[in-house]
Amino acid sequence: DTGVSQNPRHKITKRGQNVTFRCDPISEHNRLYWYRQTLGQGPEFLTYFQNEAQLEKSRLLSDRFSAERPKGSFSTLEIQRTEQGDSAMYLCASSGRKTGGQYFGPGTRLTVT
Amino acid sequence: AQKITQTQPGMFVQEKEAVTLDCTYDTSDPSYGLFWYKQPSSGEMIFLIYQGSYDQQNATEGRYSLNFQKARKSANLVISASQLGDSAMYFCAMREVSSGANNLFFGTGTRLTVIP
Numbered sequence: 112d113t114g115v116s117q118n119p120r121h122k123i124t125k126r127g128q129n130v131t132f133r134c135d136p137i138s139e140h141n142r143l144y145w146y147r148q149t150l151g152q153g154p155e156f157l158t159y160f161q162n163e164a165q166l167e168k169s170r171l172l173s174d175r176f177s178a179e180r181p182k183g184s185f186s187t188l189e190i191q192r193t194e195q196g197d198s199a200m201y202l203c204a205s206s207g208r209k210t211g212g213q214y215f216g217p218g219t220r221l222t223v224t
Numbered sequence: 225a226q227k228i229t230q231t232q233p234g235m236f237v238q239e240k241e242a243v244t245l246d247c248t249y250d251t252s253d254p255s256y257g258l259f260w261y262k263q264p265s266s267g268e269m270i271f272l273i274y275q276g277s278y279d280q281q282n283a284t285e286g287r288y289s290l291n292f293q294k295a296r297k298s299a300n301l302v303i304s305a306s307q308l309g310d311s312a313m314y315f316c317a318m319r320e321v322s323s324g325a326n327n328l329f330f331g332t333g334t335r336l337t338v339i340p
Binding site for chain 1: 228259261266267268269270271274315317325326327328329330331332333
């Protein structure tokens with residue numbers, strides 16, 4: 112399978128714990144994006160990487176959120192001190208062309224109890 | 225103001241019929257891209273079709289076509305010959321190119337149900 116992969120697919124955590132998600136983009140894609148989707152809504156942009164550089168961050172990305180993309184390959188999204196409001200689907204996407212479609216992974220569903 | 229508006233929370237279509245899902249957008253950027261994605265119950269967002277703001281012809285991909293009306297700022301998705309597997313959420317999205325932003329703005333989606 113050469114699509115975008117994300118791990119884990121599901122994560123249940125207690126409030127206050129830290130969680131980390133991983134995204135492996137399509138291998139030839141140099142652009143990587145993180146989105147968050149809550150129930151009944153479309154995805155909302157969180158952050159964007161071109162190669163290893165994090166070039167854009169949404170205001171949604173509070174200081175409890177941090178994303179990295181070492182060596183311009185896979186990316187991780189960490190949420191510290193999780194809150195119940197962080198419960199959502201976290202989607203990763205990648206693209207290789209400036210105006211082409213972004214290809215999404217299956218998402219990581221986070222539930223904070 | 226919402227950048228992408230999808231006014232149909234839910235739509236029903238008979239199998240083998242065509243259906244149009246509405247999308248209007250709001251931007252002052254002269255260069256932008258419009259996208260449609262399908263999200264089945266499994267949760268994965270599947271890229272369907274793309275239309276650039278300067279493209280002269282409406283985009284088509286198999287049974288999907290995008291009815292692009294620039295003056296009306298609409299980018300409706302037409303699915304022909306609906307199949308049961310088309311039942312899913314459909315999202316319209318936009319990227320503003322000239323601004324340099326790389327993110328997509330999504331609408332709230334339309335849930336399509338195909339009736340056998």
